[in-house]
Amino acid sequence: METPSKSHIGRKISRIRELRGMKQEALAQALGVSQQTVSNMENSEDIDDVRLKDVAQALGVSVEGLRNFSEEAVFNIISNTFNSNDNSTLNAVNLQPNFNPLDKVVELYERLVQAEKDKVAYLEKLLGK
Structure with missing residues (x-):
């Protein structure tokens, strides 16, 4: 079984792109390639370092951040930094006068x-x- 840090790099690219609200076409345009190339890249388990650097820059993350991306870590950060004193305002700002x-x-x-x-x-x- 693979460790999370060495897992499928294409899936990590796809997930970060989705979290950024970016479509494959937008990433393809930023990289100067076709949408099909981005699709193939997201289905690849490994990508060469030069391409990975370009992808990371287009997504606004570091290469190390891309390689070490963990969805669990993202959700842990969100859940540990979001603070609401009122259970009814789960995704809203709770202003206390x-x-x-x-x-x-x-x-x-x-x-x-x-x-x-x-x-x-x-x-x-x-x-x-």
Whole structure:
């Protein structure tokens, strides 16, 4: 049985391309080859170093990152770095306000009272003339 680091390099290329949201045609264009060549490359167990360097550059990863790619590691990184305090927001950003909502209500009430006082003062000034 093969170890994960020495596994099918073509499958790793295919998976990284998919994770990047890139189609075979886009990778082929970046490499200056046909889509069929990319398909054949993704079905190959081994690729020469020059081609591998070009593929890695087109995918925006290092050659070592491409060779050592592990889908399990990607999911572990994602699960260990995503933090949500609320189970209902699995894939969303959970914003916690850094202010007390009651303080905001009081502030708005005070502004409303001040606006009413200003109106009364203005009306008294008009009636006093």
